[in-house]
Amino acid sequence: QVQLQESGPGLVKPSETLSLTCTVSGDSITSYYWSWIRQSPGKGLEWIGYIYHSGSTNYNPSLKTRLTISADTSKNHFSLRLTSVTAADTAVYFCARLTGVNAFDIWGQGTMVTVSS
Amino acid sequence: DIQLTQSPSFLSASVGDRVTITCRASQGISRYLAWYQQKPGKAPKLLIYAASTLQSGVPSRFSGSGSGTEVTLTISSLQPEDFATYYCQQLNDYPPTFGQGTKVAIK
Numbered sequence: 001q002v003q004l005q006e007s008g009p010g011l012v013k014p015s016e017t018l019s020l021t022c023t024v025s026g027d028s029i030t031s032y033y034w035s036w037i038r039q040s041p042g043k044g045l046e047w048i049g050y051i052y053h054s055g056s057t058n059y060n061p062s063l064k065t066r067l068t069i070s071a072d073t074s075k076n077h078f079s080l081r082l083t084s085v086t087a088a089d090t091a092v093y094f095c096a097r098l099t100g101v102n103a104f105d106i107w108g109q110g111t112m113v114t115v116s117s
Numbered sequence: 118d119i120q121l122t123q124s125p126s127f128l129s130a131s132v133g134d135r136v137t138i139t140c141r142a143s144q145g146i147s148r149y150l151a152w153y154q155q156k157p158g159k160a161p162k163l164l165i166y167a168a169s170t171l172q173s174g175v176p177s178r179f180s181g182s183g184s185g186t187e188v189t190l191t192i193s194s195l196q197p198e199d200f201a202t203y204y205c206q207q208l209n210d211y212p213p214t215f216g217q218g219t220k221v222a223i224k
Contacts, residue, residue, distance in 0.1 A: 045161070045204060045215035060212045094160055101167050102208035103151035107160035 002026040004095050004108035012089075012115050018082040022095030022108055029053055029076055033098040036069065036080045039110070040091035050098055051078050085115045119143050121205050123216035129224040136192040138219045140205035145185050149209040152181055152190045155218075156201045164203075165190065195221070 008020035022034070036048035049059035051069045059067050063082065071078040082089060092112050096104040120143040130136050140150065148168040153161035163172045165181040168188050178193045192199055200223055205216040 044217050045206075047213040047215075058211060062212075096160075099166075101170070102149045102213075103163055103166035103172075103206070104153075104161070105163045105166075105172065107162075110160050 002097065002106050004097070004106060006093060006095050006108045006111040008111060008113070010112055010114060012085055012113060013117050014086055014115055015084055018080070018085050018089060018113055018115070020080045020093055020095075020111065020113070021077050022079070023075075023077040024097075025076070027097070027106075028073075029071055029078060030073055032100075034071065034078045035096045035098045035104060037094045037096055037104070037107075038091040039094065040088075042088075043091075046091075048080065048082075048093075087115050089113070090115045118212060119146060119207055119210055119214050121207055121214055121216040123203075123205060123219045125219060126217065127220045127222065129222045130195050131224045132195055132197055134195045136195055136199075136221060138190045138203055138205075138221075140188050140190070140216050142186045142188075142207060142209075144210075146188075146207040146209035148184045149207055150181075150183075150188045151206045151208075152179075153204045153206065154199075154201045155204065161204060192221075 003025045005023045012018045030053040033050045035050040051057045066083045068081040092110040094110045095108045097106040122141045150168045152165040155161040169181040202218045202220045
């Protein structure tokens with residue numbers, strides 16, 4: 001079955017860059033849209049953005065100036081890069097598959113990222 | 118952004134109870150609404166999409182209805198494994214947004 005697995009550092013210093021990768025198994029990222037979503041106690045669930053295999057992206061306007069999402073079809077994974085992080089970026093980060101019915105049907109287990117010096 | 122407000126934010130219920138959760142949108146969302154269940158330490162799980170279509174493998178005691186600015190999730194007979202937090206999510210317009218969640222606890 002389709003599985004998603006997030007990976008990356010659990011601790012990032014303020015003002016530095018948060019980088020995460022989502023590895024997809026059981027499906028090709030050349031299908032569907034692939035998203036990042038985060039969850040924090042203060043802001044609940046927040047959609048970060050998505051990428052399509054063609055390279056087209058769509059970002060949450062609230063994060064757009066700091067955000068890059070990219071994909072590597074040869075490795076079947078996609079990545080998140082968020083610059084100039086602050087404590088407000090502390091959250092559990094999930095990757096998820098976005099289907100044509102506008103819902104997120106497959107999620108990774110999530111990875112906790114803390115922004116702290 | 119479209120704001121989604123769930124009510125109630127918390128409810129306590131017993132096994133076998135019928136439970137209804139409402140999600141109200143700040144503007145019309147047609148039927149581009151999904152419902153998720155989340156248990157502690159786990160990722161959200163898709164239950165319903167397009168307001169009323171049951172995701173494959175989800176028990177039939179879950180149902181969704183409504184459109185426009187108000188949609189509901191109903192659990193016809195609450196089971197022990199249903200105690201969790203439920204979220205609505207819209208994608209009528211970008212960015213996708215989520216409700217604040219409804220925690221269903223054991224009475």
